[in-house]
Amino acid sequence: MLRIGITGGIGSGKSVVCRVFQVLGVPVYDSDARAKWVMAHDTALRQELVAAFGTAVFGADGQLDRPYLARLAFNDPAQLAKLNGLVHPHVGRDFAEWSEGQAQLGKPYILKEAALLYESGAYKQLDRIITVFAPETVRHARVLLRDPHRTADDIVSIMGKQLSEEEKLQRADFIIHNDDQHLVLPQVLKLHQIILN
Numbered sequence: 001m002l003r004i005g006i007t008g009g010i011g012s013g014k015s016v017v018c019r020v021f022q023v024l025g026v027p028v029y030d031s032d033a034r035a036k037w038v039m040a041h042d043t044a045l046r047q048e049l050v051a052a053f054g055t056a057v058f059g060a061d062g063q064l065d066r067p068y069l070a071r072l073a074f075n076d077p078a079q080l081a082k083l084n085g086l087v088h089p090h091v092g093r094d095f096a097e098w099s100e101g102q103a104q105l106g107k108p109y110i111l112k113e114a115a116l117l118y119e120s121g122a123y124k125q126l127d128r129i130i131t132v133f134a135p136e137t138v139r140h141a142r143v144l145l146r147d148p149h150r151t152a153d154d155i156v157s158i159m160g161k162q163l164s165e166e167e168k169l170q171r172a173d174f175i176i177h178n179d180d181q182h183l184v185l186p187q188v189l190k191l192h193q194i195i196l197n
């Protein structure tokens with residue numbers, strides 16, 4: 001079974017592209033969602049998060065206070081590095097377990113969707129990488145619409161915490177252009193056939 005990563009900067013359209021692969025029957029591991037799940041449910045990680053960021057990291061209801069953590073992490077590189085250092089190893093182990101299960105089901109390939117594949121070292125667990133590309137202006141406009149709670153400055157700040165699109169394009173095995181100029185469906189169908197063959 002091939003393990004294929006799918007990455008791209010904030011707002012590039014990874015989740016949209018992954019939905020198309022899912023319709024084709026390809027299992028998709030959503031790193032963002034799984035990161036949130038382990039942060040909420042792994043007791044050891046919860047304790048580590050409290051030790052690193054204080055009790056305010058979980059609200060009175062026991063849920064992760066994401067706006068609080070976003071303010072801390074996206075405005076301070078040291079705090080972001082600390083958060084990444086705590087969360088990413090858990091996601092790596094969770095993915096290894098999940099993908100082993102998929103291999104036993106006889107799946108020809110799976111996708112791991114993540115904004116940070118190179119930055120987190122996750123690419124080392126993967127056989128190929130797809131980059132979903134859209135120019136910064138398009139991504140910025142999309143995220144402003146999708147996440148009304150984020151300001152324009154918030155989005156620029158998050159973009160600054162991610163590897164440049166140029167580097168992601170250079171390192172990619174496959175590129176999907178999701179820039180409002182190219183149709184996505186034919187690109188996904190073609191890539192699906194290439195991977196299966």
Ligand SMILES: CC(C)(COP(=O)(O)OP(=O)(O)OC[C@H]1O[C@@H](n2cnc3c(N)ncnc32)[C@H](O)[C@@H]1O)[C@@H](O)C(=O)NCCC(=O)NCCS
Pocket residue numbers: 009010011031032035066067069070073074080083084087091114115116158161162
């Ligand atoms: C900081 C947190 C709490 C902010 O939560 P919030 O709901 O505001 O944002 P959300 O998770 O939807 O992220 C928005 C976008 O920011 C980008 N982003 C998320 N985490 C990171 C990060 N560690 N570094 C750079 N960009 C990131 C992604 O493009 C993501 O889609 C959350 O992003 C988080 O827990 N991040 C750490 C886990 C992680 O690295 N996830 C991403 C890939 S595994």
Ligand SMILES: Nc1ncnc2c1ncn2[C@@H]1O[C@H](COP(=O)(O)OP(=O)(O)OP(=O)(O)O)[C@@H](O)[C@H]1O
Pocket residue numbers: 008009010011012013014015016017032115142143145146178179180184
């Ligand atoms: N081709 C497209 N046409 C119109 N809207 C799109 C297109 N691709 C993505 N979008 C929209 O842009 C927004 C960002 O897309 P998506 O959430 O898939 O990005 P992402 O790469 O997963 O972002 P993040 O890293 O923040 O998770 C969403 O609201 C999505 O519906």
